[in-house]
Amino acid sequence: MTLRTIGVLGAGTMGNGIAQVFAQQGFPVILVDKNSQQLQKALATIEFSLNKLAEKGKLPDTTPAEALANLTTAESMAALAGCDLVVEAVTENEAVKTSLFQQLDQACPEHTLLASNTSAISLTRLAAATSRPDKVIGMHFMNPVPLMQLVELIRGLQTSDATFDAIHQLSERIGKTPVTVRDCPGFVSNRILMPMINEAIFTLYEGVASAEDIDTVMQLGMNHPMGPLKLADMIGLDTCLFIMQVLYNGFNDPKYRPCPLLQQMVDAGYTGRKSGRGFYHY
Numbered sequence: 001m002t003l004r005t006i007g008v009l010g011a012g013t014m015g016n017g018i019a020q021v022f023a024q025q026g027f028p029v030i031l032v033d034k035n036s037q038q039l040q041k042a043l044a045t046i047e048f049s050l051n052k053l054a055e056k057g058k059l060p061d062t063t064p065a066e067a068l069a070n071l072t073t074a075e076s077m078a079a080l081a082g083c084d085l086v087v088e089a090v091t092e093n094e095a096v097k098t099s100l101f102q103q104l105d106q107a108c109p110e111h112t113l114l115a116s117n118t119s120a121i122s123l124t125r126l127a128a129a130t131s132r133p134d135k136v137i138g139m140h141f142m143n144p145v146p147l148m149q150l151v152e153l154i155r156g157l158q159t160s161d162a163t164f165d166a167i168h169q170l171s172e173r174i175g176k177t178p179v180t181v182r183d184c185p186g187f188v189s190n191r192i193l194m195p196m197i198n199e200a201i202f203t204l205y206e207g208v209a210s211a212e213d214i215d216t217v218m219q220l221g222m223n224h225p226m227g228p229l230k231l232a233d234m235i236g237l238d239t240c241l242f243i244m245q246v247l248y249n250g251f252n253d254p255k256y257r258p259c260p261l262l263q264q265m266v267d268a269g270y271t272g273r274k275s276g277r278g279f280y281h282y
């Protein structure tokens with residue numbers, strides 16, 4: 001199976017990072033978002049990131065200009081009709097993703113593989129919304145995508161070996177390290193990461209220590225590159241809350257209950273870096 005032209009649906013933080021890594025490895029990429037301002041912002045972010053990588057000698061096989069030339073943008077899903085693979089990276093809302101998968105199924109030719117960058121939603125359910133469930137798979141990239149090595153490959157119950165093998169090979173071609181994960185709430189990454197972040201929020205909520213001190217404990221005491229509260233701000237507190245709810249409901253286990261402070265922060269619109277305020281001010 002040759003995967004050449006790559007579509008990315010959703011030009012937010014994850015979508016623009018995913019589009020960038022494919023473009024910098026020489027793949028023609030079509031980045032689609034219904035919001036033209038979001039597309040402009042994504043192009044500026046990608047250009048900034050490519051220049052940073054080039055300055056540091058981390059773009060050995062191409063130049064920022066060549067990588068950008070591989071990238072086109074569009075506001076309609078119809079532009080994805082020539083793609084061999086579409087990676088969906090829209091907001092973490094199951095109803096939205098399910099509807100988009102149904103539309104992608106209509107818009108793309110029969111051979112096109114459909115991947116989701118979801119951090120927690122069941123791939124088996126997304127696949128079941130299409131007429132090609134064997135060609136649906138999870139490709140869960142980590143933020144910031146251009147810098148992080150891992151991609152979690154999630155097999156829905158229906159994902160075929162041919163789809164899995166093609167996506168595994170492709171992940172290696174774009175310089176990532178794929179791991180194989182069965183469809184299960186939170187997969188592996190968020191089943192482990194999110195309860196740690198949620199516990200850090202409980203620690204703050206109970207007044208055990210300040211946000212800075214909680215982060216310092218994990219950064220200097222456990223050698224994490226950044227503390228859990230700063231990381232939560234980077235991921236987005238709405239996404240963190242959503243993932244905790246998926247774990248809580250998926251396992252029916254109170255150990256995954258989201259901290260009330262996390263819920264309140266989201267209710268207040270303090271969703272982290274992207275809104276200018278989370279556990280820190282930006």
Ligand code: CAA
Nearest residue numbers: 049052053119141142143144145146147190225226231235
């Ligand atoms: N492209 C290019 N360069 C980038 C970049 C990007 N997207 N993002 C950051 N950089 C650059 C910075 O501009 C900075 O450059 P300068 O040194 O020239 O200023 C450089 O990378 C280093 O960044 P920082 O100085 O800010 O800090 P750092 O050395 O700690 O590295 C980091 C940043 C890679 C993000 C590191 O802190 C880290 O690994 N943090 C943890 C990230 C993590 O856990 N990600 C997973 C989140 S979970 C997830 O994504 C999945 C989910 O489902 C929720």
